[in-house]
Amino acid sequence: MSALGLFKIKKEERWMALAVLFIAVAFNALVIYSHYSVYTMGAHGGFWTIFLENFRLSGYDCWSWITISGMRIHFETVRHPLYLSILYPFYLLNHWMIEQLGTNFAVFFMAVVLVVSTVYSAVFMYRIMREVVGLKPFDARLLTFLLFSFAHVMLPMMAPDHFIISLMLLLMTLYIAGRKMKERKPMGTWQTFGLMFFTAGISASNGVKVLLASLFANGRRFFRWKNLLVGILLPLGILVGIQQAQYYAFEVPQKEVAHKIERANLKKxxxxxxxxxxxxxxxxxxxxxxxxxxxxxxxxMDVSTSRTETLKENFFGESFQLHQNYLLKDVSWDRPIFVPYNWTANYIIEGLIVLLFLLSSLIACRERFFAMLLAWFAFDVTLHIIMGFGINEVYIMTAGWAFIVPIALGYTMRALAYGPRRVMRILLVALTLWLWIYNGGQIAMYLLG
Known part of the structure; x- marks a missing residue:
């Protein structure tokens, strides 16, 4: 499977891709429109204040805007070693455009990255449903749109953070590994190298998922020296080298300047x-x-936050449906960790999603591909729920695991007879419409209000 073939959108995918493109552009346009005159100010040295005082979207960071605007790094490059390399060319072009036109185009450059990542996330999800799970086109499209109706899969489409890029790369990894399992062929060493380099480069924890994908797809071949050295260790070593080079070239001098500013403010x-x-x-x-x-x-790591409340209100709650109170507020600034829903209907919908997921997992667990997905999900649960990493705003991690829900439902759809499948299809159409209208409406009201 060539890179060109991987990213070529097929004829049956075009209308769905066009619809997702329209939605992603509309949401990004709303974000930019909400503070257009402020976001596009060609300030010199004041980008932190401009963006931090005006952008607040449920815990997502706008560090990418600040980096593209003025090459200030506020994210952990150890956890995202390749992210700065992706943003740097946009910074160079944007820096020149600010000097020529006096307008900051950072929000537009990042919007392009988000829109492209969203479209290809949908394309890879659709291909998983069609070519790996084996669904008909309508059901594959339905479950793809179900994924993007989840609140914190919808939000990364417009939040200037790394999550939608990560989703695209994870789904691409799933698609490639799934195809290899279906064809009973191993993943190539250089294929593993590419997936590890880019996927772990955007978020280091994703490296575990690429490792698991290689293990499930290759079986015993995974332990061959060439695969371990070239496919796994070499890309990780290169990423460490890139991160260290960036650290000493950009972060160390920046920290010295930041300390001088802090001392000046303290003295003043x-x-x-x-x-x-x-x-x-x-x-x-x-x-x-x-x-x-x-x-x-x-x-x-957090050892005191309630796990039961986390599962009810945040992990399976806010992840799928936004809460009405403290809408899209940030727990680091102005939102309590736990917020109850105002409507009983939200808990019924949440319970329905969880029940369908659990029942479908029992049907799908015999499939090797889904067993790999369960291993991914177990890793996320261990990291975020058991160890407590990012548990206070665990819902912003949704794009890293929520695709297991529609994929599990896909296996159920495939297993059902014609009559029950029609009933299931009607139920999923209703659920998808509800989530799109509810979450999309809440987000639009927040951005326009």
Missing amino acids: NAKKFKARLAERKAWLDAHTGRAAFDSRVGKW
């Missing part, structure tokens, strides 16, 4: 500066669980 208005820091710390302490250890890694 020490009382106000300390008061703001104390206020910020008080909020985080009150809205953050207890860390597992007093170390850099340990502080990412």
Whole structure:
């Protein structure tokens, strides 16, 4: 499977891709329109204030806008070693355009990345349904649109963060691995190299999922020296090298400048500066669980936040349906960790999704491809629910695992007889329409309001 063939949109995929393109463009246009005059200011050195004071979308970061605008790095390059390399060419072009036109085009450049990633995420999801699960075109499209109706799969389409890029690469990995399993062929070493380099490069934790995909697709061949050295270790080594080069070239000098600014602010208005820091710390302490250890890694892990409430309101709640109160607020600034729904209907819908997922998983678990998906899901549950990594806003991780739900439903659709399948299809159409109208409406009202 050549790279050109992989990204060529087939005839039966075109109308669906066009519909997804229209939706993604519309959502990104709403985000830009919401603060157009502010977002496009060609400021020099004030991009942090411009974006941070005006962008608030449920915990997603706008660091990419700031990086493209002024080459300030505020995300963890250790966790996203390739992300800066993707943004850097946009920064160079945008920097030149700001000087020539006095307008900041960062939001437009990032919107292009988000829209392209969204379209190809939908294309790869559709191909998984058609070529791996084996569904008819209508059912494959229906379940693809079901995936994108989930609240925190819909939001990454427009949030200037890495999540939709990660979704595209994970679905591409699933599609390639699934095809290989179907054809009973191993994944090539250089294919594994490419998937590991790009997928883990966008988010380091994704490397575990590529490793599992290679293991399930290749079986014993996975342990061959060539696959381990060239397919797994070589791309990880290159990513470490890229991250270190970026760190010393950009981050170290930036930190020195930032410390000078902090010292200047402290000297200029020490009382106000300390008061703001104390206020910020008080909020985080009150809205953050207890860390597992007093170390850099340990502080990412939460041992006190309620797991049952997390599963009900956030992991299976907010991930699929937005809460009406504190709509799209950020837990780091102005949202409680747990927010109940106002309507009982939301809990009924949540229960229906979870029930369908569990029943469908029992049907699908015999499939090797779905067993691989369950291993991916087990990794996410271990990382976020058991270890507590990012548990306070676990819903923003939805794009990394939620595709297992429609894929499980796809196996159920395939297994059902004609009559029950029609009933299931009607139920899923109703569910998909509800989620699109409910979540899409909430997001539109928030951005326009």
